[in-house]
Every structure is written in structure tokens, then in C-alpha cells.
Amino acid sequence: MxxxxxxxxxxxxxxxxxxxxxxxELFDAEGIFAVNLMSSPGSGKTTILEKSLDYLTPQxxxxxxxxxxxxxxxxxxxxxxxxxxxxxxxxxxxHLDAQxxxxxxxxxxxxxxxxxxVENVGNLVCPADFSFGEDLKVAVLSTPEGNDKVRKYPEMxxxxxxxxxxxxxxxxFVDFDLNRVEEDLKNLGSRAEIFPxxxxxxxxxxxxxxxxxxxxxxxx
Amino acid sequence: xxxxxLMYDILRTLEASAEENNIEEIxxxxxxxxxxxxxxPDALRFAFDSFKGSPPLAKDAVLEIEERKPExxxxxxxxxxxxxxxxxxxxxxxxxxxIKIDGGEELYIEYYKGRERTVDSKEN
Numbered sequence: 001m002x003x004x005x006x007x008x009x010x011x012x013x014x015x016x017x018x019x020x021x022x023x024x025e026l027f028d029a030e031g032i033f034a035v036n037l038m039s040s041p042g043s044g045k046t047t048i049l050e051k052s053l054d055y056l057t058p059q060x061x062x063x064x065x066x067x068x069x070x071x072x073x074x075x076x077x078x079x080x081x082x083x084x085x086x087x088x089x090x091x092x093x094x095h096l097d098a099q100x101x102x103x104x105x106x107x108x109x110x111x112x113x114x115x116x117x118v119e120n121v122g123n124l125v126c127p128a129d130f131s132f133g134e135d136l137k138v139a140v141l142s143t144p145e146g147n148d149k150v151r152k153y154p155e156m157x158x159x160x161x162x163x164x165x166x167x168x169x170x171x172x173f174v175d176f177d178l179n180r181v182e183e184d185l186k187n188l189g190s191r192a193e194i195f196p197x198x199x200x201x202x203x204x205x206x207x208x209x210x211x212x213x214x215x216x217x218x219x220x
Numbered sequence: 221x222x223x224x225x226l227m228y229d230i231l232r233t234l235e236a237s238a239e240e241n242n243i244e245e246i247x248x249x250x251x252x253x254x255x256x257x258x259x260x261p262d263a264l265r266f267a268f269d270s271f272k273g274s275p276p277l278a279k280d281a282v283l284e285i286e287e288r289k290p291e292x293x294x295x296x297x298x299x300x301x302x303x304x305x306x307x308x309x310x311x312x313x314x315x316x317x318x319i320k321i322d323g324g325e326e327l328y329i330e331y332y333k334g335r336e337r338t339v340d341s342k343e344n
Contacts, residue, residue: 002336006241008233012251012259012327015229094222125258126222129327151307155256158309189309189317 016130019098023105023133030110032063033216034118034133038156039140040149041122044166046074047199048140048208049119050081055209057082060114060216065104067096067121074119084108095126098133115216124153136215139192142167143176150184158188162195164208169198223260227267234332235276243334245278252286254326256306261285278335290324 011017027034039045049064056062062083066074067090075087086104088096101118108116118134120127131137139160141149144167150157157163163185165178178196185192193211197204234246249268253259265283273279290303296316303309303324310317 001338003247003333004241004243004336005331005333006237006243007331008237008329009331010233010329012226012230012329014233093225129258154307155258158256158306184307186317187308187310189319189321 013129016098019102020131020133023098023102025133026105026110027116027133027135030113032110032113032116033135033219034116035136035138035212036118036120036127036132036134037138037140038120038124038127038160039122039142040124040145043122043140043142043145044199045119045122045140046077048164048166048197048205049078049117051199051202051205052117052209052212053078053081053083055206056115056213059213061112063108063113063116064119065096065101065116066119067100069093069121090121094121094123095130096120096132097130101132115212124149124156128156128159135219136161138162138164140164140166141181143171144174146174147177147180147184150181150188154188157185157192158190160190160192162193162208162211163190165194165196166199168196169201169203223263224267224270226259227264227271230329231271231276233329237332238276238334241334242337243276244337246276246281246332246334247278248282248284248333250284250286250330250332252288252326252328252330254324255287255289255303256324257327259327261287276334286330288323288326291322293320293322294318295320 037045064078064083064085067088068074069090069092072087075085078085086107088100088104137160139156195208197208199205238246253261268283271277272281292303293300294311294316295318297314299311299313301312
């Protein structure tokens with residue numbers, strides 16, 4: 001029996017890349033700016049979205065996709081705020097992939113959207129590897145998580161275009177050094193914009209939203 | 221965290237390619253994994269071992285993983301270096317952060333080897 005060698009040189013993520021390209025083409029065709037919002041569980045992604053919608057919806061037509069392993073709690077929190085919301089349950093998977101996003105896109109009237117924000121599954125590791133065709137990656141880090149997360153989970157932060165430092169109102173209780181985060185980002189070669197905020201009280205949310213609106217208008 | 225699912229995808233890619241190339245079972249697989257990906261080689265090996273013996277993998281299939289670290293060139297002082305730690309993207313010589321990075325994010329199947337299907341085995 002002969003043994004044959006086949007040089008494949010095929011990406012392991014070829015399937016995801018194919019779906020991401022398809023999504024990207026759709027976003028371009030429909031003029032949609034897409035954001036991948038990533039963080040660990042409990043950092044405040046949904047609260048940031050809730051508060052951001054107040055600033056964003058008067059200026060842009062938004063669509064939201066929220067990803068969780070289970071439940072529709074996040075979607076329920078965001079509904080009724082002027083933007084259609086689609087919940088994806090990954091049933092155990094640790095990240096949203098491009099094919100899941102593609103499936104969720106069919107629930108929107110894409111012609112009516114300027115901005116799509118995808119709240120990824122809470123996880124600082126895996127979502128960094130799976131693009132879905134987005135324009136921006138945005139990472140959230142909340143102060144109670146500690147200021148060592150950037151260097152401990154470097155890939156997510158290195159790839160992010162903006163870092164939202166949430167729960168800044170708790171900084172004096174949790175021993176969080178913002179300078180350390182800035183230093184770590186610099187050491188990653190990151191040029192990410194840093195937005196300190198307290199989504200719960202609304203502090204700083206306006207600055208982040210104004211920046212995001214500028215990014216959308218720049219490309220649109 | 222998702223290495224088993226990735227290995228499953230890899231095997232589906234291999235299955236399709238093996239079919240096209242008239243290969244009955246795969247005996248060797250070579251993957252290249254960059255150190256900047258979140259993919260753990262050991263977890264991939266574990267998944268590979270658990271799929272051994274079921275098509276398209278032969279019972280005695282071997283997995284080779286080449287791990288690659290990013291290579292960098294400092295634009296300030298010209299120093300070439302390997303990024304050993306994924307949180308240190310700066311020049312070890314001058315501390316410059318303006319660096320050109322090459323590689324480290326590879327995630328691909330380089331090649332595989334397999335036993336060719338004979339006329340007899342086709343009939344069986």
C-alpha cells in the first residue's frame with residue numbers, strides 16, 4: 001500500500017474565514033459598520049450597551065446581537081430601546097463564530113442598519129481568534145477584575161481598537177491602577193483608545209459613544 | 221477551550237481532501253500553530269488522539285505540531301528578535317515599540333500523509 005503526501009496549506013479556521021468574508025461583503029454592500037464587543041463575564045457589556053443606546057439611537061440606526069451560552073436575559077434587557085436585538089445561544093460554545101453571526105443577520109432588515117454591535121460570549125480568550133467580519137474589536141475591562149488582565153490575556157487586548165475601562169467609580173475600592181493598563185497596552189504595541197467609564201451611573205459613556213459615532217461616519 | 225471542535229473541523233477538511241485524492245486513511249498530520257493564537261497544542265493533541273481510529277484517521281495516525289513565535293524587527297535600532305512573551309511587543313535592545321512583526325498567528329494544516337485506496341479496499 002502506498003503512502004501519499006498531500007500539501008494542503010489550508011487554514012484551520014478556513015470555515016470561519018469563509019463566513020467572515022461573506023458577512024464582510026454583506027456589511028459593505030449594505031453600508032453597515034460592525035463592532036465586536038468582547039470581555040470576561042460580568043464586566044458590564046450589557047449595561048454599557050443599555051446606556052450607549054441612549055446616545056447612539058438618536059443618531060444611528062442600530063442592530064444588536066447578544067451571545068450567551070444560555071438564556072435570553074441579555075436580549076430581554078436590551079429590548080424596547082429603539083434597536084432590534086437578536087439573542088444567540090451557543091449551548092456551551094465559548095465564542096460566537098462568523099457562521100452564527102451570518103445566521104443571526106437574517107433576522108434584521110439590513111437596509112435599515114448603520115451600526116451592528118455584537119456582544120460576544122463573556123470570555124477573554126477564544127473570541128479573539130474568531131472574527132466575524134467586523135470593523136472594530138472593542139474590549140471591556142472592569143476595575144474589579146484587576147489591572148493585570150491586559151498582560152495576562154494579551155491577544156484580545158492587542159487586537160482591540162478600543163478598550164473600555166468600566167466600573168471606574170469602584171477604582172478606589174479595588175486597587176486598580178489605570179497607568180498599569182496603559183503601560184501594558186503600550187507594551188503590546190496597541191494604539192487602542194482607552195475610555196474610562198461607569199456604565200451604571202452613565203459616567204464617561206458619552207465620550208465613548210461620540211468616538212464610536214465618529215468611527216461609523218468616517219467609513220460611511 | 222474549543223480545540224476539540226477545531227480538530228473536528230480539521231478532520232472534515234481532511235476527509236474531503238482524502239476523498240479527492242483517493243486516500244483511504246490518514247497516517248500523519250502536520251499543523252502549524254502560532255504562539256499568538258489561543259489554540260493550545262496539547263489540547264489539539266488530546267482531541268486528535270480521541271479521534272484516532274475513526275475515519276479519516278488511521279489507528280496509528282501521528283500528529284506533528286510546529287509552534288511558531290512571532291519574529292520582530294525594531295524600526296528604531298534595526299535589532300531583530302523573537303517575541304518570546306506575548307505581552308512584550310517591544311525591542312529588548314532599545315525599548316522601542318515601533319516594530320514590524322512577522323508571523324505568530326499561523327493556524328494551518330501544512331500537509332498530511334495517507335494510505336492510498338486500492339481497488340480491493342474500494343470494493344470492500
